[in-house]
Amino acid sequence: MGLAACGGGEDSGGSKTLRVTLVNHVWTENIKKALPEFEKQTGLKVEVTQLGEDQLSDQYNVKLNAGSSDLDVMMYRPLQEGKQFGKNKYLADLTERSKSDSAFEFSDFQAGPVQATTYEDKVVGVPIITESEVLYYRKDLLKKSGFDAPPKSLDELKAQAAKVEADNPGVAGFVARTGKSAAVTQFSSFLYSFGGDFVDANGKASVNTEQAKQAYAYYGGLLREHGPENISTDMSWSEAMAIFTQGKAAFYTEANSLYKNATDPAKSKISDTVGFAAFPAGPAGSKPYNVPSWALGINDQSKNKDNAWKFIQWAAGKEQSLAQQEAGVPGARASVWANPQAIATYPKDLAEATTASTANGIGHDRPLVVKVAQAREIVGQPIVDAITGKDPAASADAANEAFQKFLDDEAK
Amino acid sequence: MSAVTTPVTRSPQAGAGPAESGWSRWANAHRKWLFAAPAMAFVAVLIIFPVAWTGYLSLTDAEGSVRAESEFIGFQNYLDVLADTDRFWPAVWRTVLFTGVVLAVEVALGMAIALLLWRPFRGERWVRVAILLPLVATPVAVGMMWRLIFDPTIGMANQVLSWVGIGPQPWLSGQSSALPTTMFIDIWQWTPMVVLILLAGLTSLSDEPQEAALIDGASTWQRFRHVTLPLLMPTVIVAILLRGIDALKTFDILYATKGRGGGSFHEVETLNVYAYGLSFDYNDYGVSSTVLIIFFLIIIGVMWALTYRKKGLDR
């Protein structure tokens, strides 16, 4: 503190100390290792604050609200906070900077992710990490039950889950997130694959369409009938992942970015037998989400924007993106995905599954609104109701009404 | 507590008497406020602005960002919140339930343990240390520890149950078991505090009424019920008061075990957690401030009722 810029013109006198706030993530670990190189190049001192996901967002809420200038570079979740930050003008406009730099080559970033980091036609963030949903499965259990390939469709998934569960007492056929809010993102791929979405083309709530009702019934029913015994309705990825990596479930739908939890022998009992497949097709085909989970932005109140941009140029630049991808963090640059060397370290089936999702993926995994947390709770309610055996159709009708009211309120 | 009666040898050089400076005379004359005012000012300065701000926000429709423009809407938020049977009243109920249950159990259990520790025995020192440990442990760390112990698949709690032939329980992750489980954690951590308070009270009781009752042929239970308990009642109220404020405001344990929103069904969402969620998850600052003001009033009300009761007992 105390090193406030001395004003005078467009932050020309920016501080030599750059304050970067990052989330606990493999990406962050990697970037921290490479930091000395950046500091040497630029002569800047980078001060990294690293926090858990919820704590990070708490800090942003307090600091950005107070109009604080002591955040420079911010790692944020475009789909969770992007609209809120954009609406409140928390993020600096990066349109000029991003497009004027030819070496950075902004056009190299995939269109979907870039759309999520754009607010009202202004670029406000640079996507750094992407995620899509894939199917995790147990090769050994499938083989034992006589299946030589993972399910291609949701119907097959149900049938295989039932068979494996029957053949292996104590092992659930299927596990996935069950928490009202946590499950929404992983449920979204089911919703899309049944042909639904949270909001229709006219901007109206659409979580009670026939397709949506089927999706809720399918997801909840699968967990209810073939999920773990005494299923909790509060599981986020960590609980669901623990069940899968303990060898207590045959199938698991989850974000590809979490794969190391399953393949790392230090964390997983089933690291040798885990397989990955593209998201199974529903009536509308295989439509997993494919989203930018994290992006870098600059605090609009920062007095050090030039240097902040230098950091983003470096951290989201081609070289670092490639290094991250090689280290197992899927990025948003098309050139990196085209580079065979970049995905050589991935399990082969995971790389294939991911490529498939990139091709036919949907660019959002939750309702695109300002108050995402609230919206997730509304559209997540039928998931929980379906798991606990209530009528998913009735619950979807109720949720739709609440969601429409929410959208109307937000439009005001 | 440690009543000090050490004799002090008065130092002869202390007699500075008549040679007082003007400042010293002034200071001595005004020592009451000279001593008390800085601490009061410190708290007042840190508290007045936030309370005024919260009060103001509760009358506006502020949301998204507190710096964004907001409209003055009078008491609309209060009407909305008090009519909200979906989140607000359940949160009030949970707060009351949580506080009531943990207080009842902590006082009952604390009383039992304090009675066990009352008379001296060998190893007393070590037992007291053991009792102190949960109390001084960092609540966030404690929350994390219990989260792992109560994990339905990999936790120790279900493992222990399986040894005695009981099936796995959902603990923190069950819709109906989460709140009792967090109560259990609170009871684990704070019963020791009640024990220590009651023990201090017991130790200060004189033995005479006990012995008189013994001579009258009163049973152990009768002696406790009719002699010890009435004498100890003021101390019990102090324990309830101290624990009550903290129990109403419980946050760290709930945050560490269930995160924001208190679970899928808001099953552990107390008023404090609800207000936190409104601020930090929904950015609904107007409503959040309203809930906070109501919450504040509830705490003051409870405090007032208890102090009032205590005064009645003191007489």
Next chain:
Amino acid sequence: MKPSKPFTVFRAVALAVVVLALIAPLLWMIAASFKTNVDIYDTGKAFVFSPTLDNYDNVLQRANYVQFIGNSLWVAFAATLLSLVLGVPAAYSMSRFNMKKSALVVLMARIIPGVSLLVPWYYVFSNLQMVGGYTVLILSHMFVSLPLIVYIMMGFFDSLPEDLEEAALVDGLTHIGAFRRITLPLSVPGIATAGILSFIFSWNNFMFALVLSGADTKTLPVAIFDFVGYASIDWGGLMAAATVVTLPIMVIALFVQKYIVSGLTAGATKG
């Protein structure tokens, strides 16, 4: 009254159960901090496992905990010291002049829900360019310590007989002189109690530190969450971190248990 034999046996058994219930989870936490994540996940290895120091290596080396320990120590120490300076005279005055309402002003700090303070504080302090440094962190922790110290010391002064001060006045000391030379030295046990408790509560504080600490000033309870990542929870590291946070305070508690007990119970016995 000498306890009967059956009672002694019953008491021993009951106390053993109580002690076990209180200690076992903590011991288990410490045990888990010496396990690999795979061993933690394996409930069959609850007691038998090959201990590893990797988690501590992570916590102390990689996660910079040494610095956070230093931060926690400094913040708790400074907040306690300043709170004592403000709080002890205040408590004295409030006790001697029976200033119930004024005491309530200070105790208000303990009653108000912390959530309502965060955003306003941050707003003010960031406009004063104070955020991220130790100053604001210490101020916020004083907010926790001060009411505690005032409450404990009021109870202490209430029970401290006034005759000695009066005698000192007769000997020609001023009121303030009597407070300094007679009352304060007699209050050392009470001050020790209040100071230790204030230190513990400051050390354990989470909510204020979460938003008011910066990268270099982060305290231990906040740093615990470093082990909850976006894509993994490192339970071994988390338990080691929890142990590192809790152990120092427990060791302190062991050495000063006499004072803590008298402080927690201050005011309890005066009815």
